[in-house]
Amino acid sequence: MKTHTLLKTLALSTLLAVTGISAQTTTGSAEKGKQAFVKNGCWQCHGFVGQGGLAGAKLAPDPKPIEYIQAFVRHTNGPMPPYSEKILSNQDLVDIHAYLKSIPKGPDYKSIPLLN
Ligand code: HEC
Numbered sequence: 001m002k003t004h005t006l007l008k009t010l011a012l013s014t015l016l017a018v019t020g021i022s023a024q025t026t027t028g029s030a031e032k033g034k035q036a037f038v039k040n041g042c043w044q045c046h047g048f049v050g051q052g053g054l055a056g057a058k059l060a061p062d063p064k065p066i067e068y069i070q071a072f073v074r075h076t077n078g079p080m081p082p083y084s085e086k087i088l089s090n091q092d093l094v095d096i097h098a099y100l101k102s103i104p105k106g107p108d109y110k111s112i113p114l115l116n
Pocket residue numbers: 037040041042043044045046055056057058059064068069072073076078079080081083088096
């Protein structure tokens with residue numbers, strides 16, 4: 001009886017662990033994305049929080065959909081160098097997208113008394 005309950009608990013926690021991991025790989029991890037953003041040098045042109053700068057476009061807040069980012073990053077032939085899957089995996093891109101999505105918007109200027 002005791003063993004039975006233990007097995008049930010084990011099975012349940014394994015299931016939770018597995019679904020937890022798969023949810024993370026499909027939705028991306030903002031924490032890993034931040035690391036990939038830094039490691040791959042995206043920040044050099046786009047800024048640490050994707051705010052854009054002299055060299056790169058604004059990426060966040062409100063990033064474009066992952067499909068757009070994937071197509072752009074893989075195939076761009078403009079001023080930004082394209083990144084192949086060998087350099088930057090699809091999972092890295094999904095994580096970077098999650099990181100960009102996690103960047104909060106600045107306050108609305110209407111909420112700053114001095115600017116009204
Ligand atoms: C050498 C500078 C440079 C680096 C490094 C760089 N970018 Fe860019 N990126 C640019 C420039 C410049 C543009 C605008 C280019 C254009 O419109 O053709 C751009 C555009 C983009 C766009 C499209 C933005 C839009 O709204 O159309 C995305 C997405 C993007 N970069 C993501 C990334 C990611 C992710 C990385 C890191 C893996 C990265 N970039 C690294 C310079 C850079």
